[in-house]
Amino acid sequence: MDKQELGAFLRSRRERLRPQDAGLPAGPRRRTPGLRREEVAVLAHISTEYYIRLEQGRAPRPSGEVLAGIAGALRLTDAESDHLHVLAGTAPSRTGLHRRDVRPSILTLLDRLPQTAAFVTSATFEVLAWNDLAAALMEDFAGLSPRDRNLARRAFLASERPDAGLYGISDAAEFRHNVVTNLRSTLARYPSDPAVTGLVDELRDASREFARLWERHDVQAAPVLTKTFRHPVVGEITVDCDSLALTDRDQHLVLYSAPPGSPDAEALALLAVLGTEGVRASRSLSR
Structure with missing residues (x-):
């Protein structure tokens, strides 16, 4: 309790x-x-x-x-x-540390979704696994440390990084609220996990916005059904958002897709062809 x-x-x-x-x-x-x-x-x-x-x-x-x-x-x-x-203390709660290892079947599934940007997040919003299209749409997570792959830090501390911003998403404020509500629930489930408590303390100390939202004690955010990315190479892409709970490991599989034949689907297909290397080269040429 x-x-x-x-x-x-x-x-x-x-x-x-x-x-x-x-x-x-x-x-x-x-x-x-x-x-x-x-x-x-x-x-x-x-x-x-x-x-x-x-x-x-x-x-x-x-x-x-x-x-x-x-x-x-x-x-x-x-x-x-x-x-x-x-x-x-009247409901079953997890003890110890939140899991960061992704189930092998989910890793295989990521590669079987070539037309969908897909990635897995932990209970603390760390991106644990991703496919090539997610990397091309958002960023090359392979080049980042686990700490810098944390979307909660990026949401509230991005001004400290040269590539500031949440990938140009249209619902940045809603995403930040979602981060806070989920982290509050995560802290209740893992009160003795230093990775969880440390992240919450860090964000409360470093971000006035996080501290303000944290004091609201919200534990439920409105679902996000669509999201628009402002991509530096292919422009705006509006995607459907689906987040599937992987309850055995307290993780989420996030899927970004677009209706077949739509301009957004064509933009995703172009990103799939370019890949992270192609996106990086296109960015360099456009500067």
Whole structure:
């Protein structure tokens, strides 16, 4: 049970609700945003004292029934409710280190998708494996260290690198929000993994934007269905986005594709022909 994180999460969810959201009268002007603690306690059918202690990080582990009541009172989504149980220690959680080894069958699959840019990310957004088209569309990951292949660092610390930016994607703000929400869930699953805790601490210290988003305690981002890349050689490419969870290793297989016969599919096909070496040469000629 992570008492301090649980308390902070409860406060953040309580403060975002309006009385009318919970079926309560608005009443006179409130000095603080959101519901009052005693209102949440009444809605959750628990004592106000116990709920206050939960928010203050002083209460013993709540039961599943109590958490269900609180989740209902705070109008939590399924993802937020799952996160609540993880923080309270009432849900199965992974221990030790997050995995970075990719299943051999997935590595084989990457090479069997020549018309789709495909890559695998870890629970901390490190690009672990990729095919040639992903390298041509984004960058030659083979030339980077594992640290520089981390998309979370690139999203928030890219200004420190000469090739700053997230590959010219159209949804950079949404991607950053997605990074934060996923890292918060990752930290709850791997609270003793130094790679996870170190990455979160690094980003909180070095990026005001990450720190601001982190304090929102969000654990669910809107799905991204399409994404536009502004590629330096072939111009804008709009792709369909699919992210498949590899649950046995807590990784994701990300797929970028385009409808057959579309100009975007033709642009991807050109990148597949050029490859990373061709893209690099074209960049040099255009300078």
